[in-house]
Amino acid sequence: MAIVQPERIAKFLAVVRYELLWNIRKKKFLGMLIVAFALTTLSLAGGHIVSAITGNPVEPDMNFVIDSNLGLGGFGFFLFAIVTIMNTISGEFESGTIVPLLAKPVSRTTIFFGKLFAAFLTLLATYCFLMVYMAIGGTVIYGPQSNLHLLPLSLAGALFSTFVWISIVLLIGTIFKSSLIAALGALGIWFGTNIIGSILGVLSGQGWILTYIPGSGNTGFVGESPQIGFPVSTGTDSIGPNLVNYILHPSWIVTYFKINFSGSTPGQIFGEELYSEPLSIVIFTSVAVALVYLIAFVGISWYLFKRAQVAE
């Protein structure tokens, strides 16, 4: 069995520290943190805003925090992935700082995974901060909260979902050695899978395909119809909420519908039932899909980084 030498660990931690300092001093990361904080605050204040408009008092909601998914959602994960990782490899090549870094006696594998671990720590700290803020704010505004012990599960899911996007941004950045192409390319994929893919999938009845690509995935419902059912997304962005729901409702069955506009009344929308599956299968599939993408994209990025020559 190979023994990891203490010196190797020290070098790994040096790379992590190097990257962490970069992450926390990035203006775009600080900007994103402020935006996320503002969105979380808005999410918390939503009840009061509605109350001010309607004149109805704010109702206590014991599930507010656990249902909020850190107040971020899929696009929030995507944005955090971009600001955390878009410069990690490509930025070093663009700025030329890769030259002195690669000349140090640290293997490229150590540098690559040290940088990735720094991204993980950055996100972990950020999401923890948002989660604690949401928990305290939610308790103050909506009263005592239930199931707060499931927040770490929600956090783990959020990190996992974000890392799928991280692997995509990392791969594009490593191939093109351009932060801009990494960000724009990932944005294109996000739009393709989440917006266009969702619309086409639902209308064509082939939404199951979305389960196998990164993003929000297909949408099913717990209940008899889309109108009255609880929506469940199957994608890699929804691993956290689905895990929480599985703990709370292990017997949930998710049913998928095809949206049909050809009803007898003009403008009426019908949900044509396609198939059903247990929530456990939904979670298993999304975790497996996320793992496959994560391992494949990170693996390819690592391979390319190992072989990259620095001509400029």
Next chain:
Amino acid sequence: MAPAIETVNLTKKYGSLIAVNNLNLSVEVGTIHGFLGPNGAGKTTTIKMLVGLLKPDGGSAKILGNRIGWDKPNLRSKVGYMPELPKLPKHLKGNELLDLYGRMYGITKDKRLKQVPTLIDLVGLKGRENDLIGKYSKGMQQRLGLAQALLNEPKLVILDEPSLGLDPIGMVEVRDIIKKLAGEGITTFLSSHLLHEVEQICTHVTIINKGVAMASGTIKQIAAKLTGSFAVEVEVDKFSEAVISNLRKLPVVKDIIREGKKLLINLKTRDDARSEVSQAIAAAGGIVISIDLRGESLEDIFLRLLDKDKVTAHGRV
């Protein structure tokens, strides 16, 4: 003792362009070896292959007796490398960068605490070490680049254009540091296109053009190989044809060019013939006002080499 750097037919191609062409190079331990060539000659490409940033397409190279390979971190632990116009992370402070790089070299905390301020002082950045590198001038980044190359107390320092971006005082300071390193027995391999810099500080030089090593050795050796002889420049008062006649009789004289009172006497040898020349002039009634022995400067050799571009199969003139 194995050379500090040794390359055998080292080659690098970018498509159809041969950036480095069968380069044979030997850098002796303890020397300051200049790597001289015009822009685009292949200097930086060669250095990048040596430090593991580029993969050679042919040939082989050894650093401190170890064959270079792809991603060999241990090999880099004994080498200090300063890239051309080093790009350093702007989000870090000067002392932070040195500390982090020191950790990557596996230097202990105690040693880093001593080493970092010493190097900051050595390269003249004292007082600015707590500033972000993004606020440094080009010259200051160059100085920090030199400091990070010396962090690990290397046995071999590779400097790519170390004077680029420095003001005249900075240039002198960097040269002094390089001389100091040589005094400590550290081998220095530096690329430059500044002829006077190489001539001032280097004990050995390799001249490269279009990826081919055109000459290598000490400056004197190269001059001897290329020029073959010296010349004597003499200013004569009370000049007469008898002076020329006497000089022509000397066996060391090849030919004489006269410009007024000045004579340029090309010699057949590389020996100092000034005493024979002055005696011959005095014997003919002339008076020597000044007399100088002229050999080709590195600049003369360099320009002539580039002009002629005579290359043998082995890349040597």
